[in-house]
Amino acid sequence: MALRKIRTYEDEILRKKSKVVEKFDQRLCQLLDDMKDTMYEANGIGLAAPQVGVLKRAVVIDIGEGAIELVNPEIEQVEGSAVDVEGCLSVPNVWGEVERPQKVVVKAQDRFGNEFRLEAEGLLARAVCHEIDHLDGILFVDKVIRFVSEEEIEQRRSRGDKMDLE
Template identity: 50%
Template structure:
């Protein structure tokens, strides 16, 4: 597979509402595979299509747990509950980190690479990562949600107050 170049802010595609996927074909499968390789190479836990210059509602998340790689195609959050505040960063904003508050638990409806719809629950860090990637698909950047910026020097001993 190929490692794709990651789009950096302020590229306008990062703030664009992406188009929905309508063709569940080999091209989509190749995009998902290349996005996965790119995310792993960049040491990320999630990657959205606009971050590799593609205007489609496609994202992947893999936080390294038993859930494995989650592919999100035309995803939507249909329920949310609770609240959590924690540190976030973004591959399109290297070296920038901040505290963001998001729902603790979410229910997501999405398609898989074959066009089959499914729903699943996510909590805690997995829910945070999924919400971050879904935001990308709607042109919403985590920087618009940061409540407190954290410097790279502060990262080592970082804890939410």
Template identity: 55%
Template sequence: MAIYQIVEIGSEVLREKAVPVKEITPNIAKLLDNMLDTLYDANGVGLAAPQVGVSKRVVVIDVGEGPLELINPVIIAKEGEDLDDEGCLSIPGITGQVARAAKVKVEALNRQGELQVIEGEGLLSRCLQHEIDHLEGILFVDKAKKTSRR
């Protein structure tokens, strides 16, 4: 396992639309493993592949309920609205109030290539939306009502 360097704001890869994963190879499994190690090392709750310099539609999340590995995630349903503070491992020292859906339903492949449906609310909903935004080249500061230094 390896700890990746987290790419920070200003890097082009964070503004690119990430490329879908066409085939789940051993390299994708290794990417997932290393992204989880990096997430835990950084004390984060979510990490998208572009944040480690890889333009692939891959996300890992752990909001305290065990790790989720998402390949080619797509939000298929949203409900309600929630305004709360967010931060980002790629934008250290900055937080911002961001309006997100209160609940989401996401489809994604797992590392075995099986389609999974994840329903999230609260922190999981916010994290799913934040990380999927990364795959579109969108950062939370683009959506923040206001930002402040931590």
């Protein structure tokens, strides 16, 4: 298990556009494994490569249904919209309401370069969009409609609400 340092909002790498992954090799596999370990250790539900200082188009997500790895993800379709609370491991202790698509279809590759499509809705769609934004240098705070207090977050947690608090 190798943990990587999570970059925070003041790090300029988070504002840069990530490069397409072209080499599907052991280094990519190690990056994805490290990202998953780092995400789980930080109690997140998603992590993008720029958040660990790597400008590659790779993300990992686990909303509690098992890890999903997306390499070179592209959103092909969106449907509906929903506003919900998000947070981010790179912007600690800040939460806000963000509008995202309710459903998305994403084209991506796995760690071996095999192309696949993922249909996601609800929290998974939100997490996918949030992580893909990271690949384009966009942070959730750029899209916040309303910032949410820590007290409100605690109330939602006590009710058992699922939120993208990454």
